[in-house]
Structure formats: C-alpha cells, structure tokens
Amino acid sequence: MTTATSTARTTGANSPLAAVLRTETRLFLREPGSLFWILAFPTVLLTILGLIPSFREDDAALGGRSVIDLYVPVAVLLGMIMAGLQAMPPVLTGYRERGILRRMSATPVRPSALLTAQIALHGAASVGSALLAMAVGRMAFGVRLPGQPVGYLLALLLAVACVLALGATICALSRTTKASAAVGSVAYLVMMFTAGVWVPVQTMPGLLRRIVEATPFGAASQALDQAASGNWPDWAHLLVMAVWTAALGAAATRLFRWE
Template sequence: MTTATPARTTATPTPWAAVLRAETRLFLREPGGLFWILVFPSALLTILGLIPSFRDPDDALGGRRVIDLYVPVSVLLAMIMAGIGAMPPILTGYRERGILRRMSTTPVPPSALLTAQIALHGAAALGSAALVMTVGRAVFGVRLPGQPFGYVLALLLATASVLGLGALLCALSRTTKASSAIGTVANLVMMFTAGVWIPVQTMPETLRRIVEVTPFGAASQALDRAASGGWPGWVQLGVMALWAAVVTGLATRLFRWE
C-alpha cells in the first residue's frame, strides 16, 4: 500500500516584499543614480582633500582642518542627492505613466511602492555616508565621530528630513519635468545650507543663524559637533525633527496617486 506524499509548498513573498525586490533590481540598474548618491560625495571629498591648504590646521577653526569640516558636508550631500535629486523623478514618473493607478486595481497597495523607494534611497544615503567617513579616515586621517551615538541620531534625523522633503516634492510636482525643475532649485538651496560651497561654521554670524533653522544647516552643525566629541545641540536636533514631522505630514496630506 502506498501513501501519497504531500506536495511541497514554497513560501510566496508578500506583495510588499515583492515590490521591494523589484524596485531594488530597478534601482541597481540605474548607474547614474548610483553614481550621484554613492560615488560623487566621496569623489568630491577626495578632490577637496587634494588641495594642500585644506589639509593644514587652521587656527580660525580651532586647530581643525577644512577637510575635517567637509566630511559631514559630504555626508549631507549624499542625502540631498538621494532624497531630492533621485527619488522624486522616479515616483513622479510612476504617477505620470499611470503605474500607480494600475497598481490600485491589484492586491498590492501603491503605498508599497512609495515605501520601497523611501527605504532604498534612505539606505543608499546612509551607505554613502559610511563610505564618505571611510574615505575621510583612510585617505586624509579625519577622525571618526567622537560621539557616535549623537552622530547616528543626527544622521537619522537628517535622513528623515530629506526623505520627507523628497516626498513633498513628489506631492507638489504633477509631471516629471516639473519635478526636475523644482528639484534643481531645491538641490542648490539645500547644498548651500548644508555648506557644500561654504562650510556653515565659516559663514558670517547672521547668515549662519539663518541657515541653522534649515534642516541641513542644523544637520551640518549637529554632525560637526558630534564629530568633535560633543553631544549634538538639542536645538539643532529639534529643528531637524520639526522639519521631518512637518514636511512628512504635508507630503502625506497632499500626495496623490493619480
């Protein structure tokens, strides 16, 4: 007498996992986006580090070097490239081509796509931050953060701010062209407040106080303080948390799938 062997069942991935897997494959196939997020910030830091005067201690900076200031700036640049430069055109393109509308007729919610994009670009930004710190340490002898817990907290708040801003940009842009145009302006503003052209610490006092109420101006100060061994200022942390909450709330309220 023979007994039937039950057929083996294979685990079926959840819709959210399937979307994340598919979006990850698409994300890795875009060399342009990967370059600007993962490579460009470290490359810029390397180029700046080759300037001899940037490697000399400066009394006006408390004995620190200019290249020491540009490590947190390059970290923020990676976040700007991910949250403002890369993510909005992708999501706006999905909506413009009707992909989100078609997804609404399937068991997969459109929010799974948004969540996957936020997770991927957030992870890429944090990975680029780690690469920047590695290059700064290995090539130019930049010290690792003296207050690692405060540094990580500031990083997470900065990431939340930029992803919220990116989502808000998606909500306000109805077409890919509009997203690119608004994103270009936003990129320039965010780069300035992050200190890409002039480190926030070297700005005139009045300008620095204005910049510090922006998410990346506050993030630059918080990361610099944590890198020096101090706990990030609660004012800077509060500014980033407030920005993250406000822009995320607005993006949630204004975002349309069609």
C-alpha cells in the same frame, strides 16, 4: 513547528512589499547615473578637496581642525540631498504620470508599498554614501571618526528622514516628471548651500549662520560636526530637523495623490 516557521518565512519573502522592494532595488541598480551621484560623487568631491594641501592643514581659526575635517559631514549630507531631491522625486512622479500607481491599485500590491520601497531604498543609499565618505575621509586623510557616535547616528538618521520627507513633498506637489525635476533642482541648490557645500556653515558670518541653522541641512551640518568633534549635538539643531521632518511628512501625506 518547522512547517509553520517555513510557511511564515515564505509568506514574508513573498509579501507584496518585499516583492516591490526587490523589483525597485533591481531597477535602481540598473541606473548608473543615480549610483554615481548618490554613492560616489560625494566621496569623489571629498577626495578632490582632500588633495589640496592647505585643506589638510590644521587651522586655529577652525578650532585646530582642517578644512577637510569640516567637509566630511558636508559630503555625508550631499549624498542624502542627491538621493532625496534628485533621484527619488522623478521616479515616483514618473510612475504616477504614466498611470502605474493607478493600475497598481487594482492588484494585491498597494501603491503605498511602492512609496515605502522607494523611501527605504533611497534611505539605505544615503546611509551607504555616508559610510563611504567617512571611511575615505578616515583612511585617506586621517579624519577622526565621530567622537560621539550615538549623537552622530541620531543626527544622521534625522537628516535622512528630513530629506526623504522633503523629496516626498516635492512628489506630492509636482504633477509631472519635468515639474518635479525643476522643483527638485531648486531645492537641491538651496540645500547644498545650507549644508555648507560651497561655504562650511561654521565659517559663515553670524547672522547668515543663524539663518542657515534654522534650515534642515544647516542644522544637520552643525549637529554632525558637533558629534564628529566628540560633543553631543545641540538639542536645538536636533529639534529643527525633527520639526522639519514632521511638517514635511504631514504635508506630503496630505497632498500626495496616487493619480
């Protein structure tokens, strides 16, 4: 029994997916630029905004909350946007452009293992960035932890799945690294606006807010803010994220080419 268990563990540890994941993790950790923009930049931006005295004061127009309370979910989403739209697409497109995916098809390691590893790696980095932003918001500026943790976690995971599906779609549509960087930059700017980086979604005019709430990150921003306030996220916002994730995931699967 002991021998069988040890063999199973060794087989799992030496599986193609595990080997690819280890390799991709080492490569990711050697990229200080990606580490900064995904893990550190959202929290740095949150800290800069938190140092503005007026942003820490409760405002009756915001339901008795401060601007910094609204920006913690925005910082959480910003890390995801960086991972899914700026970091992941150029990596995968570069592998395909250089023929790495084609050469992998002749080995026991399938190209799909590389795609799975990239999604898992950038998804984990997004969650790590979210936890860091929440921790700094709480310890440095007294921002309350989510009052509805289950709803917050659900909204967080849906947002991560949605941005990775969008990043995979960009990879599928882009034949070169330059093209993926260009498309990713346009999507990045749009998603930053809809996530409320420049203007919190809660303070947008009525019509604009309804339009933004139909986008994946507008809905995510609202869902995270509601869960942070102690309420269950609006099912309409969760549904918007789920529909976008399913649609983008289906498009990426259909359009993606290994070479």
